[in-house]
Amino acid sequence: METILSIKDLNKNYGKIQAVKNLSFDIIKGNIYGILGPNGSGKSTTLGIILNVVNRTSGSFSWFNGNISTHKALKKVGAIIERPNFYPYMTARQNLQLICQIKGVSYDKINDTLETVNLFERKDDKFRTYSLGMKQRLAIASALLNDPEILILDEPTNGLDPQGIHEIRQIIKKIAENGTTILLASHLLDEVEKVCTHVIVLQKGEKLYSGRVETMVASNGIIEIKTEENIENTINVLKNYHETASVNVDGDLIIVQLENDISSATLNKYLFENNITISHLVKRKPSLEQQFLDLTNN
Incomplete structure (x- = not known):
């Protein structure tokens, strides 16, 4: 080249x-x-x-x-x-x-x-x-x-x-x-x-x-979760998951940053096994905007 x-x-x-x-x-x-x-x-x-x-x-x-x-x-x-x-x-x-x-x-x-x-x-x-x-x-x-x-x-x-x-x-x-x-x-x-x-x-x-x-x-992805359960309890359960890098709250959504690439079904199963029922779960990639803001800490 x-x-x-x-x-x-x-x-x-x-x-x-x-x-x-x-x-x-x-x-x-x-x-x-x-x-x-x-x-x-x-x-x-x-x-x-x-x-x-x-x-x-x-x-x-x-x-x-x-x-x-x-x-x-x-x-x-x-x-x-x-x-x-x-x-x-x-x-x-x-x-x-x-x-x-x-x-x-x-x-x-x-x-x-x-x-x-x-x-x-x-x-x-x-x-x-x-x-x-x-x-x-x-x-x-x-x-x-x-x-x-x-x-x-x-x-x-x-x-x-x-x-x-x-x-x-x-x-x-x-x-x-x-x-x-x-x-x-x-x-x-x-x-x-x-x-x-x-x-x-x-x-x-x-x-x-x-x-x-x-x-x-590119990243291992972000999963958006919405639940009718106690949010604090849900956050604690997510933080204890071995593939979780970070957990944040955005309005009524819980945003989970993953350490490795896993399927939505795998995380859903983990939550169900920990008595967390969810009403919304979507996996998405971070935007260039989010990556830029993370880089610049701005």
Whole structure:
């Protein structure tokens, strides 16, 4: 598997503030990576460093297995890290033609990129007539003009309405299906869970987790229980079960975190043998949100 980007022990200080702390991770070709964290966690600073618009304090990064310089590598990168800025009196096609001239690429991919972002039918409309979501989609189109191997997006759905968010997510998936590696920064858990294959969780510049999204949310499960019996007695019985990791109460539900993967029937049998009758028992996996909150203790 080809390593598109490798970051090693990266640090960035702004005076006494350390925005990025000993950050290391790899981006492997063909995946969708999400850098997840709240505002101020170091997401945008990290993207700025790898795109050579922010100077690092220490550490290193290399593109494409370190075989080419950063300057040459960035010609194979498409990126949007700020609010798109186009000429309002020019059409979408004219704006993209201008960007082609700046990047030194032909006009050949303009129609294809407009098709990809679902703007081909509006290609001859002036930019000022576009909605916020359409403007963001045109920005993505502009980043695809040089046929990049990796597309980098900083908060791609920020400020959009639900329809605009859905459109951007679908476009990101479509671009990835065509073989382009994606790296996006987001503070939206839902966005990362629905779009990304891998996630890097940052808090105050430090990496808390790096790996597949499905691995992060994988666990031995959580079982929700509702009973008409004495809740305190039920909790005590559950705490004495050898497969129980923790027991919490959420409203009228008892939430049991398991140590190992067991069936609902097995736990139900244990409760019945201890004279606990239940009216509700559902096994579920924890969400990315819950795992994120557990990681950050927030």
